[in-house]
Amino acid sequence: MTTYGLIGKNIDYSFSKSYFNTKFNNEAIKAKYINYDIEDIKEIKQIVNNSIELAGLNVTIPYKEAVIPYLDEIDSQAERIGAVNTIKIENKKMIGYNTDVFGFTKSVFSLIAPNHDSALILGTGGAAKAIRHALVSMGYQINFVSRDKEKGDFTYDELNAEIIKNHQLIVNCTPLGTHPDVNQFPPIPYEFVDKTHLLYDLIYNPSITSFLAQGRENGAQIINGEQMLIAQAEKAWEIWNGQ
Incomplete structure (x- = not known):
C-alpha cells in the first residue's frame, strides 16, 4: 500500500496523520499515513531506504531546516526560504518543497x-x-x-x-x-x-x-x-x- 508520513519529534499531537487517513478513507484512496517520530534527522535515510512504498513525507518541528542536507533535490522556492516541509519520493530520491507559504x-x-x-x-x-x-x-x-x-x-x-x-x-x-x-x-x-x-x-x-x-x-x-x-x-x- 502506498505510504505517506510525517517526520518530526514528539508528534503524537499531529494534525497530518488524522487528516490524511480521513481523506484516504473518505475518497477511497488505497494509501496510509503514519508518523515517524525520530530523535535525529539522519534517521530519514534509513526510513526511506527501508520503505518500498513510501511516496511522500511532511516535515515538521524541529527538522524543517535540518532535513535539507539529506535531500537529493530542492525546489527553488524552498531553497530561497531555507526550509522544507514536504518531500516527494521517487525511486528513493528525495525532492524537497515548501507548502507553508x-x-x-x-x-x-x-x-x-x-x-x-x-x-x-x-x-x-x-x-x-x-x-x-x-x-x-x-x-x-x-x-x-x-x-x-x-x-x-x-x-x-x-x-x-x-x-x-x-x-x-x-x-x-x-x-x-x-x-x-x-x-x-x-x-x-x-x-x-x-x-x-x-x-x-x-x-x-x-x-x-x-x-x-x-x-x-x-x-x-x-x-x-x-x-x-x-x-x-x-x-x-x-x-x-x-x-
Whole structure:
C-alpha cells in the first residue's frame, strides 16, 4: 500500500496523520499515513531506504531546516526560504518543497486590513522563514523577535508600546502554547495589543492558545493555524501526485 508520513519529534499531537487517513478513507484512496517520530534527522535515510512504498513525507518541528542536507533535490522556492516541509519520493530520491507559504497566504489573505503593513514574526526557525517569505511577497515590512539578539531584530525584552503599535500583524511561529503545554505563550506585552491588530498563531491544538486568548481579550482579531494546515496539506498532496 502506498505510504505517506510525517517526520518530526514528539508528534503524537499531529494534525497530518488524522487528516490524511480521513481523506484516504473518505475518497477511497488505497494509501496510509503514519508518523515517524525520530530523535535525529539522519534517521530519514534509513526510513526511506527501508520503505518500498513510501511516496511522500511532511516535515515538521524541529527538522524543517535540518532535513535539507539529506535531500537529493530542492525546489527553488524552498531553497530561497531555507526550509522544507514536504518531500516527494521517487525511486528513493528525495525532492524537497515548501507548502507553508501557500498555506499561510491562502489562510490569511482575506483577513488583511488596509492598516496591516508591518508584521512581527515571533521565532526564527523554519516555519518563521516561510512566513517571512509569504509576507514579504504580500508587501509587508518584517521584523523577527527572538530570545537571542543575534537571531532577531528585537528580543522580547525590547518590545514596547511603540513597536507593538507599529506592527499590526503578529505571527507566532514558536511552539509555545502547543498541547499539552497550553499555559505557555510568547512573552510579548499584550497590554499594547488592541483592535487594530491581527494575531496569527501557527499552532492549531489548542484552537485558542494563550497567545490568541490574550490578544482577543484586548480586542484583536485572531486566527489559528488550522486553515493553513489544511491548505498546505492539500498542496503537498498535489506535489506527491504530480498535479
